[in-house]
Amino acid sequence: MSRRRSLKVALVRVSLLTSALVSLTLILVVHIVVVVYGLPLALLNGLSLLYATPPLPNQDAPVGGVGPSLVGTLVSSGIAVALATPVALIAAFTMVEYRGRWFVDFLRVVFTSLYGLPTITISVIVYSLLVIPMRTQSLLAGSLSLALVALPVEISYLEGVFSSIPQTYREAGYAIGLTRWLVLRRVLIGIGKSGVASTVALTLARVMGETAPLLFTIGNAINTYPSSLYSLLQPSSTITTLIFTLSSSPFPSQFQFAWAASLVLYVVYTALFALSRMVRGVEL
Amino acid sequence: MKIRVFSADKFVYLVGLNLAILVVLFALVVYVLAVKSAPSILSLGAGLLGSVWNTDEGRYGLLAPLLGSVLVTVYSIPLIIVFSIPLVVLAEEYLRGLAGKLVNLVIDMSAGLPTVIYAYIGLAFMSNVLKDWLERPLHELLGFLPLFACRPLTGQNLMTATVILSISAVPYMAALVRESLRMIPKSYVEASYSIGLYKEEVILMKLSMVRPAIVSALLLSSSRVLTETTIVSLVAGNQYVITPCALSPVSTIPSLIVNNFGYSVMYPLLDSVLFASSLILFVLSLSLNAAGLYLNKRFRVVVSE
Amino acid sequence: MRCHIRAVDFHLWINDVEILKGVEFCAPKNSISVIVGPSGSGKSTFLKSINRIVELNANVRRSGDILLNGGSLFDMDPVDVRRRVAMVFQVPNPFPHLTIFENVALPAKVNGVAKDRGSLRELVKWALEKAMLWDEVKDKLEKHPHVLSGGQKQRLCIARALAMKPEVLLLDEPTANIDVINAKKIEETLRELKNEMTIVMVTHNPNQALRIGDYVNVMFDGKIIESGPVGDIVLKTRNELAIKLLSEGW
Numbered sequence: 001m002s003r004r005r006s007l008k009v010a011l012v013r014v015s016l017l018t019s020a021l022v023s024l025t026l027i028l029v030v031h032i033v034v035v036v037y038g039l040p041l042a043l044l045n046g047l048s049l050l051y052a053t054p055p056l057p058n059q060d061a062p063v064g065g066v067g068p069s070l071v072g073t074l075v076s077s078g079i080a081v082a083l084a085t086p087v088a089l090i091a092a093f094t095m096v097e098y099r100g101r102w103f104v105d106f107l108r109v110v111f112t113s114l115y116g117l118p119t120i121t122i123s124v125i126v127y128s129l130l131v132i133p134m135r136t137q138s139l140l141a142g143s144l145s146l147a148l149v150a151l152p153v154e155i156s157y158l159e160g161v162f163s164s165i166p167q168t169y170r171e172a173g174y175a176i177g178l179t180r181w182l183v184l185r186r187v188l189i190g191i192g193k194s195g196v197a198s199t200v201a202l203t204l205a206r207v208m209g210e211t212a213p214l215l216f217t218i219g220n221a222i223n224t225y226p227s228s229l230y231s232l233l234q235p236s237s238t239i240t241t242l243i244f245t246l247s248s249s250p251f252p253s254q255f256q257f258a259w260a261a262s263l264v265l266y267v268v269y270t271a272l273f274a275l276s277r278m279v280r281g282v283e284l
Numbered sequence: 285m286k287i288r289v290f291s292a293d294k295f296v297y298l299v300g301l302n303l304a305i306l307v308v309l310f311a312l313v314v315y316v317l318a319v320k321s322a323p324s325i326l327s328l329g330a331g332l333l334g335s336v337w338n339t340d341e342g343r344y345g346l347l348a349p350l351l352g353s354v355l356v357t358v359y360s361i362p363l364i365i366v367f368s369i370p371l372v373v374l375a376e377e378y379l380r381g382l383a384g385k386l387v388n389l390v391i392d393m394s395a396g397l398p399t400v401i402y403a404y405i406g407l408a409f410m411s412n413v414l415k416d417w418l419e420r421p422l423h424e425l426l427g428f429l430p431l432f433a434c435r436p437l438t439g440q441n442l443m444t445a446t447v448i449l450s451i452s453a454v455p456y457m458a459a460l461v462r463e464s465l466r467m468i469p470k471s472y473v474e475a476s477y478s479i480g481l482y483k484e485e486v487i488l489m490k491l492s493m494v495r496p497a498i499v500s501a502l503l504l505s506s507s508r509v510l511t512e513t514t515i516v517s518l519v520a521g522n523q524y525v526i527t528p529c530a531l532s533p534v535s536t537i538p539s540l541i542v543n544n545f546g547y548s549v550m551y552p553l554l555d556s557v558l559f560a561s562s563l564i565l566f567v568l569s570l571s572l573n574a575a576g577l578y579l580n581k582r583f584r585v586v587v588s589e
Numbered sequence: 590m591r592c593h594i595r596a597v598d599f600h601l602w603i604n605d606v607e608i609l610k611g612v613e614f615c616a617p618k619n620s621i622s623v624i625v626g627p628s629g630s631g632k633s634t635f636l637k638s639i640n641r642i643v644e645l646n647a648n649v650r651r652s653g654d655i656l657l658n659g660g661s662l663f664d665m666d667p668v669d670v671r672r673r674v675a676m677v678f679q680v681p682n683p684f685p686h687l688t689i690f691e692n693v694a695l696p697a698k699v700n701g702v703a704k705d706r707g708s709l710r711e712l713v714k715w716a717l718e719k720a721m722l723w724d725e726v727k728d729k730l731e732k733h734p735h736v737l738s739g740g741q742k743q744r745l746c747i748a749r750a751l752a753m754k755p756e757v758l759l760l761d762e763p764t765a766n767i768d769v770i771n772a773k774k775i776e777e778t779l780r781e782l783k784n785e786m787t788i789v790m791v792t793h794n795p796n797q798a799l800r801i802g803d804y805v806n807v808m809f810d811g812k813i814i815e816s817g818p819v820g821d822i823v824l825k826t827r828n829e830l831a832i833k834l835l836s837e838g839w
């Protein structure tokens with residue numbers, strides 16, 4: 001092989017590998033730092049990290065918990081996904097089933113627009129639509145914001161799941177006399193069970209990590225637990241907004257505590273991610 | 285071939301209802317954006333694109349945050365390319381078995397990691413590291429260039445924001461590029477080897493085959509970077525300045541909205557201006573996304589033949 | 590009789606499954622050696638072992654040897670092997686993102702067969718003429734292969750293989766997916782080419798094997814069960830299985 005060629009090949013290899021290693025390192029740094037800085041605080045607080053309230057400004061030590069915000073995260077994400085999933089399922093099925101008809105193209109335009117909606121824009125829109133009439137920020141408004149975020153994401157995943165199921169199965173379903181609804185339920189969701197479950201888990205993970213849609217809609221109640229159904233109409237918070245608030249705080253105990261909150265969020269996210277992976281692999 | 289279901293199918297009603305819900309949502313979104321941003325657009329007109337921001341005098345020029353958002357996105361593009369493509373090549377071509385799977389796992393996990401974590405680490409950890417190890421040296425050594433002419437006082441500036449945003453976008457881009465590489469039919473790969481190419485040459489060949497997919501992925505990633513809120517709010521510095529210097533704190537549209545939304549009741553046109561700016565953001569993001577999705581679809585067609 | 594390519598007790602395992610179970614093979618110089626056999630007998634795998642493409646799979650083990658001009662293939666740089674032993678695949682696969690000209694020029698450029706533009710152009714013309722495609726594409730060299738028919742694409746792949754000026758040309762069922770007219774053209778091409786190189790071809794069509802082959806090798810279950818010059822095989826073989834495979838086809 002010519003000298004010039006071997007030089008070129010070697011150069012390509014060296015630069016690819018160096019760049020890749022730097023990149024990998026930078027990404028791993030993020031994971032490592034979250035764990036390394038968050039773990040001491042987690043150990044300091046123990047289990048109370050999960051149910052206590054965040055440290056007050058006058059404390060010196062970052063002792064406290066993320067309780068109320070954790071509940072806020074779980075509730076708002078749960079409601080968001082619960083609302084978005086049925087709509088997404090039918091929308092995805094429509095796109096796959098009625099491909100070529102006029103309303104599918106229209107649907108796709110709507111879908112692309114919602115997909116391209118920046119989360120901060122969603123936040124101000126829901127603020128206008130819900131927070132102002134209700135005269136308060138609320139858990140409900142936050143949940144609906146998240147639902148708007150979840151919807152296009154889920155439609156996109158589910159469309160992938162459904163269109164990867166060979167058409168012959170749908171045809172077979174009709175051939176044995178199933179109605180469209182039953183074909184969706186029994187054939188598509190039946191065959192795509194693990195894909196659908198994995199989608200739900202992934203969407204949950206994604207939605208739990210969102211901050212911007214909640215900034216103006218959910219409020220900043222980091223110390224009070226949502227206690228009843230009525231609390232849906234009251235301000236709340238999520239771990240993400242908590243971290244955001246704490247990181248803007250001038251008080252060291254609160255600022256430092258954000259490491260603990262970040263660790264909790266990281267663990268929750270990782271658990272959901274792992275769940276979505278396990279579910280996808282299992283043949284249900 | 286369409287299968288016609290001859291019995292009366294109530295399912296159509298469900299489809300129709302669903303469609304209606306989506307259309308209503310979409311209409312609401314458009315309506316709110318249009319109605320709320322209209323006042324400021326109508327009364328300020330081109331003044332919205334001015335460079336002065338003075339809420340007391342009612343002058344709301346969005347040039348600074350717009351420029352900040354655009355610059356941060358544009359500067360992050362080379363970083364994203366340089367760090368994501370080699371990473372994918374490493375995972376897919378050079379690592380075998382467990383190591384490759386692990387790297388891919390890290391990529392997938394990081395792609396969905398909540399951005400507020402990147403933001404906080406950026407603020408609490410990396411901004412100081414970057415300030416001391418990257419930005420101060422750049423200013424000292426290359427300060428004669430307008431790009432590095434200002435002295436970074438804190439680590440919260442355009443450059444730090446670019447770096448953190450790039451790190452957060454790299455896994456997403458890597459995942460997209462990886463999927464497109466995997467779509468290359470094995471036969472082309474074998475053909476490439478069989479004409480006597482070395483591994484690195486085959487890699488370059490594969491990359492040139494998926495070039496449209498890479499562009500598409502870049503557009504989608506840029507859209508994400510453009511609209512990212514938490515990272516820029518914590519790390520970009522939020523100073524209303526227009527400067528060529530990358531080491532200066534800057535303002536971006538998302539951080540503008542976050543910082544000013546609280547005051548929107550106090551100043552007359554402020555909240556309309558904020559809506560207008562989020563409309564601008566929507567239009568930019570939509571264009572990038574639409575272009576990216578369109579290119580991706582065209583790529584899939586080419587690859588499947 | 591000198592063997593240009595020779596396999597000596599060659600075994601191959603992919604994912605711990607033994608695909609080639611002791612192949613003994615000889616392709617004499619400047620001849621067309623045909624390998625016939627039912628699907629799953631390992632013909633493609635064997636071919637891909639000769640130009641060392643099979644090693645690109647994850648879990649591959651081998652024992653025994655394959656010799657090129659008497660020297661073991663596995664002692665050489667695989668890229669060098671692939672330059673001297675060219676391959677045409679079963680499903681035509683010209684690179685879609687390169688023009689017709691570039692498809693043929695690339696191997697020559699990369700392997701240093703032609704350096705400057707002038708000699709590159711000449712080489713491309715030569716290769717396309719040999720593949721009997723020049724007249725049909727000479728005015729569309731800057732177009733992409735998707736404008737060509739399946740048969741033309743396959744001839745383009747042959748031209749691409751020829752551009753390396755290889756010693757050996759391997760073809761894996763080259764006319765399996767091609768229409769009859771193009772198939773005939775390809776067979777004609779091969780008959781001419783054998784004067785300049787050694788050809789090893791896998792086919793599932795025993796008529797084609799007997800039509801253009803000089804030597805026939807019958808492969809079954811990972812081994813060559815019968816081999817010899819075409820005339821001898823037809824007249825003299827006693828191997829029942831080989832007779833059955835050759836006459837009934839599959």
